[in-house]
Amino acid sequence: MLHRLGIACREVLGDSYKVITTLFRIMIPAILVVKVLTELGAAMLLGQLFAPVMGWMGLPPEAGLIWASAMLTNIYTGLVIFFSTAGTEGWSVAQVTVLATLLLSAHNLPVEVRVAQKAGCRILPQLLLRIGGGILLGILLHHSYRLSDSLQSVNTLPWTPAPVDDGWLAWGLSQLETLGWTAVMIVALMTALKLLRWLGIERLLEWMLRPLLKLIGIAPGALSITLIGMTLGLAYGGGLLIREAERGDIHPADIFCAISLLGLCHSLIEDTLLVMLIGADLSGIFWARMVFALAMIALISRLLPRLRQDRLVRSVSKP
Structure with a gap:
């Protein structure tokens, strides 16, 4: 037994070490590049590019900078920009909810899209899915709230962030802390996956969710990893999917569907709670986001056989 x-x-x-080193090779260069680009004003330029699109979703132009900042860095940065932008205290609950769904749909793209690429997915389709999906969901939510006269009251901010030291030293320490916790989480997740398989719970979950998996086109073998990504985050689920893709245990088309689902709907617990701090409503940031993601992946899985899959995904299996 021992x-x-x-x-x-x-x-x-051993598996944890491989996943951690793979993720760190992706995350560390991306984090450094994004920091330099942010210092050079890349977020401002990207925000100006997206400013005209914000009107489609009932948002003012300054929402473009908020979303652009989150795209390059993370949701917390987007929230800091939100609180520091004049006029946001007069936004309606519907507007805040639409903005929050944008932040959830596309954030930390340099790292998360690179993780998707390492698993075999092409970068451009993933960017189009994340950004285009966020805009489409934002438009649908805006018009549904407007036509139903829902969430039109002025939003009350339940929380205001403390001032953040944006110096290089504080930033570096923060990134080291993030990397450390990532390593700890990977070991914990690998242990949990081993236990799930040993106890037979993974097979039970696959059997219970088989109808849903068949509907949305996710391979049973990718179920537990996809669930991890949906609940905890794309970096964790994506990192584990990279391992499975390199082993050749999951077909590239199934990897594409799983990664695409995680791109649209991941970290349902932490990120959802985070954007609730600005008053976003669960109808958009949780329920609508989850239903939209499942519907999109169901559609994509049915279109995949008719498309040139080599333009969407490639095999990364190692002999």
């Missing part, structure tokens, strides 16, 4: 436990621990640590 011998088998020792073997299992070595397997978990």
Whole structure:
């Protein structure tokens, strides 16, 4: 028994090391490049590009800068820009909810799209899906709230962030902390996956969710990893999918569907709670986002056989 436990621990640590090193090779260069671009004003330029599009979703032009900042960095940065932008205290709950869905749909793109690429997905389709999907969902939410006269009251901000030191030292320490917690989470997730498989819970979940998996086109073998990504984040689920893709355990088309689903709907717990701090409503940031993501992936999985898959995804399996 102890011998088998020792073997299992070595397997978990070995797999964790491979996933962690793969993710760090992606994250560290991307984090550095994004910091330099942000210092050079890339967020301002991107915000100006998206400013005209904001009107389609009932948002003022300054929302473009908020979304652009989150795209390049993370949701928290987008929220800081939101609080520092004049006039946002007069936004309606509907407007805040639409903005929050944009932040959830496309943020931290340099890192998350690079993770998707490492799993075999092409960059351009993933960018179009994340940004285009966010805009489409924002338009649908805006008109549904407007036509139903829902969430039109002035938003009350339940929270205001503390001032953040944006110096290089504070930024570097923050990134080191993020990388450290990422490593800890990967080891915990690899251990949990091993237990799920050993206890037979993974097979039970696959059996229970088989009708839904068939509907949206996610392979049963990718179920547990996809669920991890949806609940905890794309970096974690994507990192584990990279491992499966390199092993050749999951077909590239299934990898594309799983990564695309995670792109549109991931970190349902943490990120949802985060944007609720600006008053966003669950109808948009949780329910609409999840239904929209499942519907989009169901459509994509049916269109995939008719498309040139080599333009969307490639095999990264290693012999």
